[in-house]
Amino acid sequence: MRPEEYLADVEIHWCPGCGNFQIREALVRALAALDLPPHRVVLVTGIGQAAKIVHYLRVNGFDGLHGRTIAAAAGLKMARPDLEVIAESGDGDLYGEGGNHLLHNIRRNLDITVIVHDNRVYGLTKGQASPTAPAGYITRAQPFGVLSRPLNPLALALALGAGFVAQAFSGEVERTAQILAAAIRYRGFALVNVLHPCPSWNRVQTFAWYKERIRDIGEGHDPTDLSEAMRLALSDSENLPVGILYEREGPTWEERHPVVRRGPPALQPLPTYEDLLPLLQEFS
Amino acid sequence: MELVVRLAGAAGQGVQTLGEILARTCFRSGLFVHGELSYHSRIRGGENAFTLRISDRPVFATRHRADLLVVLTEEMGRAYREKLRDGAWVVAEAGLGMAGPRVLSLPALRLAREKLKLPIAMGVILLGAAAKLLGLPEEKVAQAVKEVFGEKAEPNLQALALGYEHGTPPVWELPGPQFGPGERMLLTGGQAVGAGAIAAGCKFLAAYPMTPGTPVMEFLAQRSERFGIVVEQAEDEIAAINMALGAAFGGARAMVTTSGGGFALMVEGLSLAGMIETPVVIHVGQRPGPATGLPTRTSQENLLFALYAGHGEFPRFLCAPRDQESAFYATIRAFELAEAYQVPSILLTDQFLVDSYAVVPALDPRRVPVRPHTLSAEELAGLSSYRRFALTQSGVSPRALPGLSPHLVLVDSDEHDEFGRITEDLGIRKAMVEKRLRKGEALEGEVEGPAVEPEGETRGKTVVLGWGSTYGALREAVEELNARGGDFVLIHFQDLWPQRWKALGDLLRPARRLITVENNAWGQLGKLIAQETGLIPHRHIARYDGRPFAPEDLVEALAHEA
Numbered sequence: 130m131r132p133e134e135y136l137a138d139v140e141i142h143w144c145p146g147c148g149n150f151q152i153r154e155a156l157v158r159a160l161a162a163l164d165l166p167p168h169r170v171v172l173v174t175g176i177g178q179a180a181k182i183v184h185y186l187r188v189n190g191f192d193g194l195h196g197r198t199i200a201a202a203a204g205l206k207m208a209r210p211d212l213e214v215i216a217e218s219g220d221g222d223l224y225g226e227g228g229n230h231l232l233h234n235i236r237r238n239l240d241i242t243v244i245v246h247d248n249r250v251y252g253l254t255k256g257q258a259s260p261t262a263p264a265g266y267i268t269r270a271q272p273f274g275v276l277s278r279p280l281n282p283l284a285l286a287l288a289l290g291a292g293f294v295a296q297a298f299s300g301e302v303e304r305t306a307q308i309l310a311a312a313i314r315y316r317g318f319a320l321v322n323v324l325h326p327c328p329s330w331n332r333v334q335t336f337a338w339y340k341e342r343i344r345d346i347g348e349g350h351d352p353t354d355l356s357e358a359m360r361l362a363l364s365d366s367e368n369l370p371v372g373i374l375y376e377r378e379g380p381t382w383e384e385r386h387p388v389v390r391r392g393p394p395a396l397q398p399l400p401t402y403e404d405l406l407p408l409l410q411e412f413s
Numbered sequence: 414m415e416l417v418v419r420l421a422g423a424a425g426q427g428v429q430t431l432g433e434i435l436a437r438t439c440f441r442s443g444l445f446v447h448g449e450l451s452y453h454s455r456i457r458g459g460e461n462a463f464t465l466r467i468s469d470r471p472v473f474a475t476r477h478r479a480d481l482l483v484v485l486t487e488e489m490g491r492a493y494r495e496k497l498r499d500g501a502w503v504v505a506e507a508g509l510g511m512a513g514p515r516v517l518s519l520p521a522l523r524l525a526r527e528k529l530k531l532p533i534a535m536g537v538i539l540l541g542a543a544a545k546l547l548g549l550p551e552e553k554v555a556q557a558v559k560e561v562f563g564e565k566a567e568p569n570l571q572a573l574a575l576g577y578e579h580g581t582p583p584v585w586e587l588p589g590p591q592f593g594p595g596e597r598m599l600l601t602g603g604q605a606v607g608a609g610a611i612a613a614g615c616k617f618l619a620a621y622p623m624t625p626g627t628p629v630m631e632f633l634a635q636r637s638e639r640f641g642i643v644v645e646q647a648e649d650e651i652a653a654i655n656m657a658l659g660a661a662f663g664g665a666r667a668m669v670t671t672s673g674g675g676f677a678l679m680v681e682g683l684s685l686a687g688m689i690e691t692p693v694v695i696h697v698g699q700r701p702g703p704a705t706g707l708p709t710r711t712s713q714e715n716l717l718f719a720l721y722a723g724h725g726e727f728p729r730f731l732c733a734p735r736d737q738e739s740a741f742y743a744t745i746r747a748f749e750l751a752e753a754y755q756v757p758s759i760l761l762t763d764q765f766l767v768d769s770y771a772v773v774p775a776l777d778p779r780r781v782p783v784r785p786h787t788l789s790a791e792e793l794a795g796l797s798s799y800r801r802f803a804l805t806q807s808g809v810s811p812r813a814l815p816g817l818s819p820h821l822v823l824v825d826s827d828e829h830d831e832f833g834r835i836t837e838d839l840g841i842r843k844a845m846v847e848k849r850l851r852k853g854e855a856l857e858g859e860v861e862g863p864a865v866e867p868e869g870e871t872r873g874k875t876v877v878l879g880w881g882s883t884y885g886a887l888r889e890a891v892e893e894l895n896a897r898g899g900d901f902v903l904i905h906f907q908d909l910w911p912q913r914w915k916a917l918g919d920l921l922r923p924a925r926r927l928i929t930v931e932n933n934a935w936g937q938l939g940k941l942i943a944q945e946t947g948l949i950p951h952r953h954i955a956r957y958d959g960r961p962f963a964p965e966d967l968v969e970a971l972a973h974e975a
Contacts, residue, residue, distance in 0.1 A: 209663035252734030395665035
């Protein structure tokens, strides 16, 4: 498959210059590199500017509720382990409204890929601070500046035992495509935090701002070294690591589940009367 | 013929298990039973009472007064000593110091300690003495002990023998078998919902534990491997319903089980199910609210909530099974209708129905045909293009599953076009609203009207209206009142929405009086009937103390109406 074969021929409603365009380009390159047939991929998204990506691609889509992206993706993967399930949305959706689902799905370790568009603001609702916004960041909704500390998704995921933790920058499309392909290929729960500027609402963390602070961790980093991964994840805001911080495979939820191991539960035939007789016998 | 046995102790003393043993013994002897569990929300101490009605005819209601009280704690002795019928017997642990005529005081705890080195077996010793009084043969009770305890049966069989040894001769003679082996089944409402889900082909359940929704989760979890069902404990109820919808999108028949509070958290997901036209079954076991309320008690406070929950307008199927038998069939129907119309189905039960045992006619899943409602791979192969939300006359669009063909499947919680693509085209918006609502009109053709007993017109009569698990008590009360010359008609609902309201209005209008009987304060069915038919019930018989109605309550409350 060629990357453009994954693109939907529709009008795009993102703002000009939005990092979402580059993330979309990186994702279709990753899908093409993996040669995944579009109908075997389900992109589960939530609500927000990032979540609209499902409509701009030519794959199956489940565009659910704000914050519930990972929950829907998890249910789908449990019922249909045969499908390539990618959960993708913004930082507000996945780290704010849906934080609980992130925590517990890292624990589950289903073979799903979570791609977070992290621009540190809410785009669709016009510029409020997201959970990754730096302390002191002033918006119309936070006139005194953000009082909370920002969420560190990389450190959080590592602390919870996530097996694949990466960060990308939308401005580097090919590098992002590589990271996304590795995340999708990875067997287990993969988190990719994609930093990207929001030209409409975030006038502080601009493209140039990111460009100056991106630190590619390069080939020299050993992705199986958890303490080094954690050290990178805890880098200060002037040094933003890009690359696969941590990658180590372990048994997935699907592999451990005796029912799911037998094949996609959703595709099993309906029970026959004979199948049900032992059940009825329990009450006799 | 009827005998009421009450086993009362503290949480942790195994009262429910003792009740199950006794219920099974009677069932195996061809007798009808109804076993009701009343308990405090705690793991140790407090009240744990199992009230078993033994009868020569089917019973689906409980009683307040007992003929035989088996007491394990002093507190329960005080609580239930007064709730006895004339000529009642008490079997009590000797240490409680209960005495008097027809009190059998047994050193059960000492026997359990000294002879069995197992203090908890005290309950089985008392049960043995009680079973002897009831005239039940020891070998029949022993059989039930084996079934219930499995590998741990041995010391309990010895305990049972001690009870028989120290007991007094029978004072009652139970009737012979009223039915043969295989003709009837014994189960709880929770088991009935679980079995119905399995029979309907449920392949996915996600739930966050919440009484009284949890028994359904555990029932499926225990049979997960055998029937290929994924049962996952979700991080919260919001996750549960969204996981179920993800699974359903993938083609799994999916359900969630909870109570009012958990359902409140699911409501946005319910609306999503309406929008993406993805089937899901939501079991709501009601308990008294608001908020945490009385976690282990029963109520019918969520009828209007279940009906109106969810922002926006979309069709749903809402059904409140009336007893353990109908809970089985209603659950299968809930799945089938959800699949056929691509709508959410809500099953409204309550703690009383979920936890109570009853003897029902042998369940036959073939009575509710279960068939696939999605496009097969062959059907998909024959399509040149696919639109998930194709505008059709019935409103139901052929449903494809992702990954079975090159056709892509897209659903969206935003308003969408026929392909599922986000749209703000207001013409499409209007067409989609109408498409969704057409499904509701079609669904109306599937629902069953209320039971009318005795059948016929209501002209000049006093109509008693109820829904869900109150049926057993209402039916008995109305039969008794009519036998005494009353002129009551019971109109009882299981399917609640949609409903053929015009026909219902025509049925109710000639009645002399309309009285609602519900486990709530507001008379929620009455409000719904008033809204839909313009007929305002004259009276509401309310019960909101967390306990189910007993037939005698209703006979008393209705006696002066006739």
